[in-house]
Amino acid sequence: MEHYHMNLTLKVWKQKNKNEKGRFETYQVKNISSEMSFLEMFDVLNEQLVAENKEPIAFDHDCREGICGMCSMYINGRAHGPWHHTTTCQLHMREYKDGDTIVVEPWRANSFPVIKDLVVDRQAFDRIIQAGGYVSVNTGNAVDANAIPIEKHDADESFASAACIGCGACVAACPNASAMLFVSAKVSHLSLLPQGDPERKTRAMNMIHQMDKEGFGSCTNIGACEAECPKGISLENIARLNREYLGAMFDGGSQNAI
Amino acid sequence: MSWKQAFSSSVGKKIQMSLTGIFLILFLIVHCYINAQIWFGEDAFLTAAHFMGTNVVIRTIEIGLFAFLILHIVQGLSLWAKNSKRRNTRYAVKAGSQTSPWYRRSMGLLGTLILLFLIIHLSKFWGPNRFAQTFGSGELNLYELMKEEFQNVVIVVIYLLGCFALAWHLVHGVYSSMQTLGLTTHRYKTMIKNVGVAFSIIVTVIFALMPISFYMHWVN
Known part of the structure; x- marks a missing residue:
């Protein structure tokens, strides 16, 4: 694809902390390369703001290669932008053309309060994992990882579910702000x-x-949620979680729960 | 965990919606079959209607039907109300149909339309018939009643709108009830979706043809 440069108008959510009311601020960025990632475009904007002695925009990011699950922008109505199976850091500016206006919002859900600007608090996910998203292992010598035979199909399914990076796009995209896709992937x-x-x-x-x-x-x-998940976690996981729940409901062993 | 706790979690409430929904789907099949007797003559229809209106087993199930219907409505409206409070700050730009079809996001609205239709529907046929059975001179001739009511174009249009809302509610409802019970595995999910769509179309088209048949004088 041809390399080109563009000037853009950005409408970005600014919010001081979770108690203050937020608002949209409009920014102009010039000479953005089509080969930049979306976050690099934000880096350019922030450098420009720092040079102008203004406060830069706070946004989450870490690995910038689509595996850490930190980036979390809601771009023009889409979690992680319009591309399929990608995170915000994997979205590239060749998606946009000169003169475009882009609206950038944080994940919006009451369970994900805004910390600052585009950064939200996703600790609710950590607490869900702490409630049961683990296996208990006895201490002693390390067990050989391959000691238990596992059927290939099950291993593959499990691996596909484990691809969930816990970014919260499912919650952000859900009209009900439900976390079922995340929980179902972790249970599966x-x-x-x-x-x-x-x-x-x-x-x-x-x-x-x-x-x-x-x-x-x-x-x-x-x-x-399934449509927006950067890791392609399928609704079949939610069906499996429902089966797990029904199984637990009819089983006396689940009396230890809650 | 007690049964009460199991049914009152978010997934437990979904299971309630699913099971009551499946019961209502089964009811629709019976209702549709009985009503379709209009095309086999007045006598065939009246025999079927008499059986449904007087048989002890059917009348007992009728009580259950109302109980499940009310549970489905109350639980549905409460889920709708609660879910709409999970995001206090709304998005400025919404994904809309880019990530999901409209009818999946509109089950509460479609259900409310069906409820409004149902109130009109019950007050036209079921209500007067049961009243006459209990306090009046016995069963009404529902065939004649239908013939009379469906000469009014406004009533016919209301019934067609009711069928329209029901069709879209069922397209998502059949699939959704199976998903909640965990039956939509990789092997079956496409089949369940297709059967759901086919069922919704067949049932609602048959229902819609009834007022049309009387209005157009295809049956007399």
Whole structure:
């Protein structure tokens, strides 16, 4: 693709902290290369703001290669921008042309309060993991990782679910601000493997209980989460989580839950 | 965890919606089959209507039907109300149809339209018939009643709008109820979606043809 430069108008959400009211600020950026990533374009803007003695825009980022799950921008109505199966850092400016206006908002959900500008607090996800997204392992000598035979199909399915980077795009995209896709991916990648089997019933119950406690909405099977997930986590995971929940419901062993 | 706790979590409420929804789907099949008797003559329809209106088993199930219907409505409206409070600051730019079809996002609205239709529908046929059975001179001739009501073009249009709302509600409802019960695995999800769409079209087209048939005098 031809390399070109563009001038853009950005409408970016500015918010001092979670208690202050936020508002949109309009910025002009000039001479942006089509080969820059979306975050590099923000770096250019921030350098410009620093040079002008203005406050730069706060935004989350870390690895910038689509695996850490930190970047979290809602760009022109789309979580991580319009590209399929990519995070914001993987979105490139060749998507845009000279003179475009881009509206950038933070993830919006009551369970993800804004820390500053485009940075949101996603600790609710950490607390859901703490409620059951783990396997208990006895201390002692390390067990050989390949000691238990695992069917190839299950291993692949589990691996696909484990691709979830916990970025929260599912919550951001969901009209109900539901975290079911995240929770279902985390439940699936463990319950598909023999190591996750002993705690599967209490895990499903406890993680769903924590999800409700954090104030996420309930799933109405809309599917916007699947459409926006940068890692292609499928709704089949939510069906599996529902099966896990039903299984736990009818099983006495889940009495330990909650 | 008690049964009460199990059914009152967010997933538990979905299961309530799913199970009551499946019961209502089964009811629609029976309702549709009985009403389709109009095309086999007045006698065939009245025999079926008499059975449905007087049989002890059917009348007992009718109580359950109303209980499930009310549970489905109350739970649905409460989910709708709660879910709309999960994002206090709205997005300035919305994804809309880019990430999901409109009817999946509009189940509460479509359900409310169906409820409004249902109030009109019950007050036209079910209500007067049960009243006459209990306090009046016995069962009404529902065939004649339909013939009379469906001469009014306003009533016919209301019924067609009711069918329209029902069709879209079912397109998502059939699939969604199966997804909630965890049946939409990789192997079955496409089949379930297609069966859901086919079911929605067939059932609502048959329902819609009834007022049209009377209005157009295809049946007399």
